[in-house]
Amino acid sequence: MRTRTVLQATILLAIASxxxxxxxxxxxxxxxxxxxxxxxxxSDIKSTAEGTTAKAMKNGKPVTLVVDSSGQIKERN
Structure with missing residues (x-):
């Protein structure tokens, strides 16, 4: 039983990491x-509740970006 508990804890720690x-x-x-x-x-990189925000330029136009926890980059309207 103890071995099973240790194994489960190890697996949970691996997943959490x-x-x-x-x-x-x-x-x-x-x-x-x-x-x-x-x-x-x-520029202007900040951590927010919705992800990390940043200001940038694309095609000569200023944009505000949000990078979510999965690394997806989206332009904020």
Whole structure:
């Protein structure tokens, strides 16, 4: 019984570590990801309830971006 409990705890810790915020992007990695998506002049990066927001330029126009917890980049209207 004790072995099973230890095994379950180990599995839960392994799963938690995959979803842990410790795997969040650094600011430099976030900027690189946004630039790789075609944006430039990335600035004003902030953590918010909806994700990480940033200001950037795309096709000569200013945009506000939201990067969610799964790493998806979306333009905010």
């Amino acid at each position: 995959v979803w842990s915020p410790a795997h969040a992007l650094t600011q430099e990695e976030l900027v690189a990801k946004i630039q790789a998506a075609g944006y430039s002049q990335v």
